[in-house]
Amino acid sequence: MPAPGKNTRPIVIMGPTASGKSALALEIAKECGGEIISADSRQVYKFLSAGTAKPQGVWTDTPDGLLYLVDGIPCHLTDILDPRASYDAVSFVSRAHKAATEITERNRTPVFAGGTGMYIQSYWNGLDDMPEGNPAIREKLQDEINRNGHRYLHARLERIDPAAAAKIPPGNTHRLIRALEVHELTGKPISSFWTSQYFAVLPTHEADFLIIEWDKDVLSDRIRERTALIFDDMVEETKALLAEGYPADCPALKSLGYPQALDFISNSADRAESIHKIVTLTRAYAKRQMTWLKRYKNVPRIRLAKPEDWNPKRIARTIL
RNA sequence: GCCGCGGUAGCUCAGUGGUAGAGCAAUGGUCUGAAAAACCAUGUGUCGUUAGUUCGAUCCUAACCCGCGGCA
Numbered sequence: 001m002p003a004p005g006k007n008t009r010p011i012v013i014m015g016p017t018a019s020g021k022s023a024l025a026l027e028i029a030k031e032c033g034g035e036i037i038s039a040d041s042r043q044v045y046k047f048l049s050a051g052t053a054k055p056q057g058v059w060t061d062t063p064d065g066l067l068y069l070v071d072g073i074p075c076h077l078t079d080i081l082d083p084r085a086s087y088d089a090v091s092f093v094s095r096a097h098k099a100a101t102e103i104t105e106r107n108r109t110p111v112f113a114g115g116t117g118m119y120i121q122s123y124w125n126g127l128d129d130m131p132e133g134n135p136a137i138r139e140k141l142q143d144e145i146n147r148n149g150h151r152y153l154h155a156r157l158e159r160i161d162p163a164a165a166a167k168i169p170p171g172n173t174h175r176l177i178r179a180l181e182v183h184e185l186t187g188k189p190i191s192s193f194w195t196s197q198y199f200a201v202l203p204t205h206e207a208d209f210l211i212i213e214w215d216k217d218v219l220s221d222r223i224r225e226r227t228a229l230i231f232d233d234m235v236e237e238t239k240a241l242l243a244e245g246y247p248a249d250c251p252a253l254k255s256l257g258y259p260q261a262l263d264f265i266s267n268s269a270d271r272a273e274s275i276h277k278i279v280t281l282t283r284a285y286a287k288r289q290m291t292w293l294k295r296y297k298n299v300p301r302i303r304l305a306k307p308e309d310w311n312p313k314r315i316a317r318t319i320l
Numbered sequence: 321g322c323c324g325c326g327g328u329a330g331c332u333c334a335g336u337g338g339u340a341g342a343g344c345a346a347u348g349g350u351c352u353g354a355a356a357a358a359c360c361a362u363g364u365g366u367c368g369u370u371a372g373u374u375c376g377a378u379c380c381u382a383a384c385c386c387g388c389g390g391c392a
Contacts, residue, residue: 017356042356052356090353118355126352133353167350172359175351182353194352256356280345285356291349 008104012039012112012202014120014293015212016286018222020310022055024212025113026073027316032111035074035103037096039114039123044081045252047241050233052255053226054078064106076103083241083252089122090132096123112207117292124202128193131185133178141177150176161189201298209299210319213290218307223282227257231275234261256281 011028015021025036038044042052049056055078057070067074076099081087096119100110114120145153154170157179168175182190202209214222238261241253248262257278263269269277293299302319304310 040356041354086354088353089355093353116355118351118357122352128352130353138354169350169359172351174354174358176358178353190352199351251354254354254356258356281356284345287347288351288355292351292355294349295351 008107008109010100010110010112010207012114012120012124012207012209013212014114014117014209014299016214016219016289016293017053017115017282018219018226018286019115019212019214020312021113021115021212022053024312024315025111026055026070027312028320029073029109029111030071031316031320032109034109034111035076035099035106036070036078037076037099037103037110037112038078039092039096039112039116039119040078041087041092041116041119042252042255043078044087045083045255046079046081047083047244048237048252048255048258049079050230050237051257051261053230064102081252083246084250086251088133089118090127092116092119093123093127115289117289120202121199124206125199128195130182130190130193134181134185137181137184138177141180142173145173145177153177153180156180161191163191164189167191199295202296204298208319209296211293211296211299211301213301213303215305218305219286220283221307223286224279227275227279227282231261231271231278234258235264238262238265256285 011025011032011034013021013025013028022036022038028034029036040052042048043054045052048054055070055075057068057075057078059079060067060069062069062074064074067076068079069075077092077095096112103110112120112123141153150170150173153176154165154168157168157176158165160183161179164179168179170176179190182188182193234257238253238258241250242248242265246253253259253262260269260274260277260281264271264274302315
């Protein structure tokens with residue numbers, strides 16, 4: 001056990017999918033006596049492992065409670081959620097705060113690892129105080145879109161909240177619905193909740209942040225190799241979930257790649273097609289993640305150009 | 321060898337006698353309780369080759385090359 005009073009300043013590892021952030025976070029946790037908090041919207045789910053690149057661990061009874069241990073390192077917010085359950089940024093933030101508090105009380109270092117930029121953003125910069133999502137209102141608004149089109153609802157937003165309407169494209173139905181939902185719940189325009197300076201930087205005085213950047217072609221190769229390697233396991237996981245009675249449209253099975261596994265299982269796509277489709281989707285996802293991370297101009301980056309540059313143990317030692 | 325069909329963007333294909341377009345991919349971007357979500361913007365071209373007809377050909381004609389199918 002680490003000595004009391006030791007530095008427990010959090011470490012936050014970010015990067016696109018297949019960048020190796022989980023492996024790096026694990027090495028860092030081993031080096032500094034830390035525990036991992038997964039900032040990942042998919043690795044939370046039970047039974048989805050291959051397709052989410054969930055670090056393989058074992059649920060273990062410890063003096064600190066029942067924990068998911070990977071190589072002996074506790075990984076929080078991993079493998080905890082029923083595939084039918086939904087998860088969101090606020091749920092992540094409150095669970096992560098609880099985990100971070102407990103880790104710090106044990107005099108250990110919280111090591112965040114995550115590719116879900118919005119979760120990291122929400123945790124470190126906070127979310128403005130708005131009401132939580134309301135499934136009934138969302139469903140009603142979605143029905144209106146299905147009947148009248150999204151432009152019809154966007155015109156309504158234009159009337160009640162021109163500032164928000166200017167920022168939310170009519171086709172972005174998720175954000176459009178959210179804006180109208182907040183208005184219905186509070187009677188106030190969503191833009192009145194927004195504060196400025198929300199997206200520019202991360203609070204580097206509170207934690208050590210690090211972004212992993214790969215040469216795009218090398219990351220692309222890593223994605224291709226990983227997808228070929230995990231595809232059969234994804235198919236098995238998907239079959240097992242269906243056999244257990246989980247619906248094909250449950251939140252977990254909407255994770256990237258699983259719809260393609262479902263297509264393969266139902267014979268509407270062959271193996272090569274399915275893998276190719278997953279690789280394409282994963283690359284596009286990695287690109288979106290990198291675009292998101294570009295905003296954090298005050299965060300240090302580690303740039304990896306060649307496959308040989310990848311040595312998590314060594315990188316962990318150099319940054320600690 | 322003969323007959324038929326085809327050759328246009330990275331891929332699948334549409335199209336017009338006045339030098340071209342859609343989807344996907346690609347590239348850049350957006351992001352406040354679904355974020356592995358949902359969106360926005362932007363190209364890309366010797367229109368198989370050569371010759372002919374024409375003021376003008378990617379489009380019509382011919383030959384040739386390549387691919388696919390059928391017949392031998």
